[in-house]
Amino acid sequence: MTSLRLIFSSLFHYRWVNLSVLSGVALTSAILSGALVVGDSVRESLRRNAGARLSGIGPVFLGGERFFTADLADRVAAKLGTEFVVAPVLQIEGTAASREGGKRVNRVQIVGVDERFWKLSLAGKAPEGFGSERFIAINHALADRIGAKPGDTLIVRIEVPGALSRDAPLSGESEQTTPFTAEVTTVLSPEEFGAYSLKSEQVPPATLFLPRDRLEAVIEQENRANLLLGSRGLEATAFSDAVEGSWQLEDLQLSVAPVAEGGVRQMVSSRVFFDAALVKALESISSVSAPVLTYLATDIAKAPGTRGTPYSMVTGVAPALNSMVTADLGDNEIILSDWLSEDLAAKEGDTVTLTYNVVGAGRALVEQHHSFKVAGIAPLEQNGWDRTWTPEFPGIFDVDGLDEWQPGIPIDRDRIRQKDDDYWDQHKTTPKAFVSLGAARAMWSNRFGDATSVRFELKDPGKPLSDQLREHLKLADLGMATRDLPGEAAAAVAGSFDFGALFASMSFFLIVAALVLAGLVFVFGIEQRAHQIGLLLALGFTRKRVRRLFLVEALVLSIVGSGLGLLGGYIYTRLALHGMSGVWQDAAAGMEFVYFLKPTSLGISFVGTIFVALVVVWFASRRVTAIRPSALISGIGDEAPSSALRGRRDLYAFWGGLVGALGCLFAPKVPGTMAEQGLFFGAGFLITVAGVALCSIFIRRFLRPSQTLASLGALGRQHTVRRRGRSLAVIGLMAAGVFMVTAINSFRLDGSRGAERRSSGTGGFAYVGESTLPVYENLDGTEGRKKFGLDAFKESFSLLSLRVSDGEDASCLNLNRAQRPRLMGVDVGRIATLSPFHFTALPDPPPNGQSPWRVLSADEANEDGIPVVPGIIDQNTAVYALQKKIGDTVRYETVSGDAFAVRLVGFLETSILQGSLIIDEAEFIRFFPDAGGYRFFLLDGGGADSASLAPVAAHLTRMFGDLGLEMRPAADRLNEFNAVQNTYLSIFSTLGGLGLFLGTLGLAILVGRNVMERRGQLGVMQAMGFTRRALAGMVLSEHWFLHISGVIVGLGAALLAVLPKLTGGSAPLPWGLLAAINGAVLIGGLLFCAGAARAVLRGNLMDAIRRE
Known part of the structure; x- marks a missing residue:
């Protein structure tokens, strides 16, 4: 008989065992290929989604504001x-x-x-x-x-x-x-x-x-x-160059008009205030230029508190290209018009005081005063004293009279006199006084600019002004930029969450369980063929050749099983995609998926499964082929005695696992990173290894055959020594399954639990709101509450408002990798007083018990020539969406096109701020001066539940409905984010549960195999008078011991893996759920053992004695 014929004859003769092995291999291939194709399908769906989103769009030019x-x-x-x-x-x-x-x-x-x-x-x-x-x-x-x-x-x-x-x-x-x-x-x-x-x-x-x-x-x-x-x-680049070479002044909302003879012109903007880059560019192309800053003085008087002139424009200008201000005018001096001088009865040398309002946060008006010495008086009829000095302020320039003014500051109509109306009728917005540009900027410069117009004379009057400006001005300097959207979309898809790796990792235990189960069945098959193996060795077959025969058999089974598994992988993928569109739709965040596979994924799973299966078979066949042929033929060779070497291996495994776990626990960690979580899970895994090794030591030392037997249960437990490898396989399989399922489910979240606590994911806030259009007023200030009726509520509450610069959603609700996360600015003082949310990572502990939020006030740094400011972000956003750690930076561009970076200095545990990067409001305003108003709101009741503040939230939603504001319970918003994580955990629990089922099935197979091997012994015991019930108890005591040991080892390892949540997490562990899961595993395993034992013991045990 040839080797090939022998192999195929063996495959057919032991077909039922081989079918079991083939099933395990096919299941492994199906899980692995299905998981990889899920990743292919998700990535292809995102790519097609990007294609539909952009269609035929290439580069885009954005005008900014x-x-x-x-x-x-x-x-x-x-x-x-x-x-x-x-x-x-x-x-x-x-x-x-x-x-x-x-x-x-x-x-x-x-x-x-x-x-x-x-x-x-x-x-x-x-x-x-x-x-x-x-x-x-x-x-x-x-x-x-x-x-x-x-x-x-x-x-x-x-x-x-x-x-x-x-x-x-x-x-x-x-x-x-x-x-x-x-x-x-x-x-x-x-x-x-x-x-x-x-x-x-x-x-x-x-x-x-x-x-x-x-x-x-x-x-x-x-x-x-x-x-x-x-x-x-x-x-x-070609698109950007074409835009840069095509713009005209009107595209920048600019206009130019002559204001005097001799080539003097004035540039004004419909945006009122000038960007610094534009002023600088004009200076570069002008032989002389004079920036102008005009502002509204609400009062000009000779002394504070005395009757003065209301609502007057005052202009500051550089000492060039005008006859109003000369170089010797000091910053504490002022030129009055003859009209104003007469109205105030002021003369040269007198002191006048300007009163004006500047705008603070939330459009809060701050009244300020500045005194000047009258340096001169000029007639209004003087050449150049006209309304061109004043820009087109909204609510002022286009009205017929002072009583129609709506400048955005309160106007006291009672102060307006007839002579003020007459002045308006004749001169409109002509300024009544001039000061130096330095004095004007000291009083009225703001984040939107420090000039309202520029007067200039060109160096080259014959060349078009736009052409000259292009040489010194880039549109990016004004916040107008070109973006390569197809490139960004490709990067977002390439960096998207890898669902293939996710499903492969979540199916890992299921894969291991399938392989272990296949290995156990294969070992049982080899042990069943021990007599055949002994004969082959006795006939002259070398051990190497016998092992090769088994490997070839296994190769045939692996090829067929892996091929069949690819078909099963198709079903796996379809079910997974259907699940993510149905019961697991929270993980997909509204995404619709298409089925798509890459041949490489099938190749990896096919070859990988065959390789792993052969490795398992090789290890399984080594021990049997190493036994003496005579022992195999006699049928006693399968009871290899324990050796001192194996005892030392157990000790090495125990101490190695224990020391390794301690090393993971005490190793230096970068807070809030995947590596930190990996170290804790690594510690749990090593404790599992140490626990299994400890069980092996216990079995060897305390359940040895020489031990005095106190009961049938003790006799049953001693049988674990005979098949110690099988026993440890079951303990390890159960321990690993309990460890994975328990540890993962420990991370289930419920935003409603403890939502009133400051350290919770809600930060203790009762409601959270977002508006489509900005709210400009400070709703927590006295004026804001009064204006919008918030002062009518008796409930004690405060409202924290945040500024928002739109970006891409970087939360778990976006499967793409965000390229520009949303940026928000917060009042550091206010949020530090509340100190909400739980920080999982900080570079250094806060000094003197300060709020961690104070890190946002740290001094600005500089890196590669760009400013770097501190920022705080949700840990899930940083680690998973942005793949960043503490100390890393995220780059942005200001409204003027300048780069800046945000250094991550704090991570928050899962919170309602997920998806956004938080910086100091003062820095936000500096980088985004045009992003006016607030669009993100946190309603706080000082620990009160959301129900007590429901009327306030409803009033805000109703009052600002036109702005698209909707206030929602903070716990509901948190649970939207939690639903994604919980869904992933549900997927894992489903797959892990299948793995545990296979592990429990392996336990049942082991029970059946052990009882079948010992039916003769059990028949003798029955003949001696032991009842079937007593024999069943003996068998169960052995296997229940294995099962309970596995559950205890896995549970202990799981608690170690989730140690951070036990010691410092803001969200409590779901103890009820964990107890239910482990209780079900424990009871289910015990019932499986009982069922398997009863089924095998049901036959006539006396027949086994006759066959001995």
């Missing part, structure tokens, strides 16, 4: 060539509500477009009916949330953009929203740009499309846009 002319698109397209599309888009955020008022959707993209936009869609053409002025399209995201269909009418509310931020001085009234009705004409599919978004997020935002000219009319921005979309295939 500016609105450039729509004609810029034509000029850029002319430079690039006709093969590329450049579409101007007017895009803002707003809210949409059904006309019946039943539903409202916040944070709606309002997108004004023309025909060129639709050419970039996958469909390549405009939707039907776009040519109509009444065209209104919404995507499915908005339609589903608001319940709208074609023919329904929506009430859309948006903020009318001001000339400047409403946080700026003299910016007009803060409440500038306007509604318009929109009758839906169509609902767009993803192919028609229904998934349009510029952010790397998988869930399309609610979006409403309308003709750009209609949106221009609503927000009073005629022929304006704030986005240029280039077509795919266009290089970002």
Whole structure:
């Protein structure tokens, strides 16, 4: 008989054992291939999602806070060539509500477009009916949330953009929203740009499309846009160069007019205040330039408290290109108009005091005073003394009289006299006094700029001004930048959460259980063939050849099993994707998945499974083939005695595991990192190893055959020594399963438990709110509470408001890797007083018991020439979404295009701030001066539950509904984040539970195998008078001991792995759930053993004696 025929004959003869082995291998292959294909499918789904989101969009030019002319698109397209599309888009955020008022959707993209936009869609053409002025399209995201269909009418509310931020001085009234009705004409599919978004997020935002000219009319921005979309295939650098070479002054909201003879011109901005970069560029191309700063003095008087002149413009100007201010005018001196001098009865040498308001946080007005010595008096009729010195302040320049002023500061109408009205009728906003530019900047300079116009003479008057400015000014200096969106989308998908690794890791124990079960069955099969092996060895087969025969058998089984497992992997993947769209949908965060596989994934799982299976078989066959042939033929060789060497190995394993676990516990750790968590889990794993080794030592030393027997149970437990390898395999399998399932489920979260505590994930806040449009007032100040009716509530509460610079969602709700996480600015003093949330990591302990939030006030550093400020972030966001640790930095760009970085100096345990990076409000304002108002709110009741503050939250939602504010219980928001983690844990528990089931099945198989081997012995004992019940108790005592030992070892290791949560976590452990899981495992294993023993002992044991 040839070796090949012998192999196939053995495969057929022991087919039932081989089928069991094949099943274990197939299960392993199915799990591994399915997990890898899940990763392929998720990544491909994200890639297609990005494709639908961007469609044919390539590079994008963003205007930032500016609105450039729509004609810029034509000029850029002319430079690039006709093969590329450049579409101007007017895009803002707003809210949409059904006309019946039943539903409202916040944070709606309002997108004004023309025909060129639709050419970039996958469909390549405009939707039907776009040519109509009444065209209104919404995507499915908005339609589903608001319940709208074609023919329904929506009430859309948006903020009318001001000339400047409403946080700026003299910016007009803060409440500038306007509604318009929109009758839906169509609902767009993803192919028609229904998934349009510029952010790397998988869930399309609610979006409403309308003709750009209609949106221009609503927000009073005629022929304006704030986005240029280039077509795919266009290089970002070429697109940026074309934009840089095409802009005109009107694209920067600038205009120039002559103001005097001799070539003197004045540049003004519809944004009122000038950026420093623009002033510097003008200085570079001018032979002489004079910045101007004009401001409103609420009162000018000869002495504080005396009657003065109300509401007067005062101008500061450099001593050039004007006849008002000379170089010898000091910063404490002032030039009065003859009109003002007469009104105040002031003469040269007198002192006058200016009273004015500056705007603080939350549009709080701070009244200030400054005294000047009158250095001169000039007639209003003097050449150059006119209204061109004053910019077009909102609420001032376009009104007919002083009684109509709405400058954004309180106006006392009773102080306005007839002569003040007469002055306005004749001179409008002509200043009544001049001071030096230095004095003006000392009083009125602000984060929006320190000039309201610039007068200049060009070095080269014959060259167009725009061309000259381009040589010294980059659009990025003004916060207008080009982004490579396809590149960013590819990076976001490439860095996305690896679901293949996640499912493979969560299936790890299931894979191990399947392999161990297959190994046990294979070992049993080899032991069953011990007589055959002895004969082969006695006939001259070498041990190496016999092992090779078994390996070839195993190879055949592995190839067939691994191949069949690939089919099972398809089912695994389909079930996993279906689960993530159903019961596990929280883990997918609204994502819809497509099935997709890479051949490499199948190859890895196929080859990997075969290799691992062969390794298991090789180890399983070594021991039997090493026994003497005579012993194998006689049937006693399978009871190899214990050796001193094995005893030493047990000691080495025990001490090695224990020392290694202690090393992991006390090793230096970087707080709040995956490595730290890995060390604790590593300690738990090593304790599992040490525990199994300790069980081996116990079995060897305390259950040895020479021990005096006190009961049948003791006799049963002694049998563990005979099959110590089997016994330890069962203990190890059960311990590993209990360890993994218990440790993982310890991380289940419930935001409602302890939500009132400051250290909880809610920070002790009762409600959290976000608005679509900013709230400019300080709602926790006296004026803000009075203005909005908050002072009427008897409940004690405070409201913490945060500033927001939009970015991509970096929370667990976004499967893509965020490229620019949302940034928020907080008042450090206020949040430090409350000291909410639990910090998991800080570079150093806070000194003198200070709040950890004080680290945000640390001095600014400098790195690679850019400023670096401290920031605090949720640990899950940092570690998993951004893959950062304490001390790492995240880079941003300011509104002027300058780079800055945020150094991570503190990690928060899972909190309602997940997905955002928090910095000091003062630094936020410095980097983003145009990001006015507050859009994130935390309502605090000093530990009161959310129910007691429900009326306050409802009032805020109702009062600021037009701004898209919605206050929600903080615990509900926290549970939205928790649901993702809990869903992952549910997936793991499901897979781990299957692994435990296989482990328990292995225990039952072991019971059956051991009883079958000892049926002769049991028959003799029955003949001696022992009852079946007593024999069953003896068998169960042996295997229950193994099962309980495994549960105890695994549970102890799990508690060590979650030591950080036991000692310092803010969220309590779910003790009830853990007790239920381990109780079910313990009782289930005991019942399995009992069932297996009863089934095997059911036959006639006397027959076994006759066969001996």
